[in-house]
Amino acid sequence: MRHLGTPGAPGVGLGRVWHVDRVVPAGGGLAGPGDVLGAFDAVAARLRARAEALRGDGLDEPADIAETMALIADDPDLREAAVAEVRAGQPADTAARVAAERYATMLATLPDPALAERATDVRQVGRRAVAVLQGGVASTVEGPLVLVGRELGADDLLDAPDEVAGAVSLLGGPNAHVAIVARALGVPLVFGLDLDAPDGALAIVDGASLIVGPSDGERDAALAAMRAAGERRAALAVERELPAATRDGRAITLLANVSTPDEAAAAVAAGAAGAGLVRTELPFLAATAWPTEADHVAALRPVLAPLAGRVATVRTLDFGGDKLPPFLDGQSLRGVALSLSAPDALAAQLRAIRLAGADTSLRVMLPLVESAEQVRGCRELLASPSVPLGAMIELPSAIDAIEAIAEAADFLSIGSNDLSASLLGLDRRDPRLTPASAAEPAVLQAIAAVVAAGGRHGKPVSVCGDAAADPSVAPLLIGLGCTVLSVAPSALDEVRALIRML
Incomplete structure (x- = not known):
């Protein structure tokens, strides 16, 4: 039945x-x-x-x-x-x-x-x-x-x-x-x-x-579909050495979103050019105080080791929402605004990122940026002009200030999950919010505005949310001019194959 x-x-x-x-x-x-x-x-x-x-x-x-x-x-x-x-x-x-x-x-x-x-x-x-x-x-x-x-x-x-x-x-x-x-x-x-x-x-x-209680025919069809899925995974793995380029020659840089040493190693094995998002808050979700510089180095160094010689885009702490440790109980600020409220703690993390990422092509990325002033304030704390500093664009306020942010930052990264949620007025857990929500006109218009601002200021733009791996949205992102996509390591093979078909 x-x-x-x-x-x-x-x-x-x-x-x-x-x-x-x-x-x-x-x-x-x-x-x-x-x-x-x-x-x-x-x-x-x-x-x-x-x-x-x-x-x-x-x-x-x-x-x-x-x-x-x-x-x-x-x-x-x-x-x-x-x-x-x-x-x-x-x-x-x-x-x-x-x-x-x-x-x-x-x-x-x-x-x-x-x-x-x-x-x-x-x-x-x-x-x-x-x-x-x-x-x-x-x-x-x-x-x-x-x-x-x-x-x-x-x-x-x-x-x-x-x-x-x-x-x-x-x-x-x-x-x-x-x-x-x-x-x-x-x-x-x-x-x-x-x-x-x-x-x-x-x-x-x-x-x-x-x-x-399937019939013999339904059971055989299911077994055939399961075999075909396994064969496809094996075939895509063989293509990892092929370039991620469209049929008309547009090259796309494929990066990965990682949090752990094993995930970073899996990304490299799957042919990623590096990491477009290295999360840093996960080891500290049960912390009772702001992590120290030594805490950050100990947590980050093993994650960045497999990325030696490759791009490593390390995001500063993104506490907030459902990722709030005990010492921040009741705190309403999120992302870079929260970090800037504790400048000594942020400076300690930035020093640790520079130490841990010395063997990588290191970049630092700020979550939930709302203004160019936030980027400039973090640049002072970073105190290293040789390390690119980027802004994650995830909020309507960032879209409104995109010209100034693009001028202040060295690169831009679109967090499609939060951007879609905020522009469509949905909670991140709302069942109506999916990766395909980034194809809604309001979200696509915002992404187009970010790409255009990046182009005017000569700043590269990437997408590191789930939309970058969605087969219905990734072609639209590439069509808008996004040439860098950062996805989960497990999605790299499928996204590469999709790009090569466009």
């Missing part, structure tokens, strides 16, 4: 249904505050181990999500609420579930899609803590799994007991954490289906459709 839903991650997968919400625990609930705290400790430890393994495979975004969920498991308010339930007489497993649901419900009622996404994560952490307290869970289904649940979370994909061939969730959308992880892992995902198939039923996930 074929069911139609909403696509969350592309691809074709064949496996057997396993309802994560129907799993029968192997043990019983435990009693005592120490038990419930120990369960949250175990969940946090497992998530951090998973994050480390994902980073080792170059899967940086899923690793970030796993680490964020580990921080939720460490959250003192959640833990204290669970302990209070135990002391009120509830069994530890019930206490963990009730505390997580109450905390999640509170977040879900706030008028912020990003916090609503955190509500899903809190429920998932609570469910994992309950599983620990009840003795663990296990799948009774063998072989590749098609995970099914009312509200799948990222951890369901990251911590599945067997290979995951696909996933089906009633709730969620394309910007949910589970969708981000599914795309990074190459797991087909469909939303909007309330599936009542038995565990163990054979199923195919394909785009927006789910086929339960």
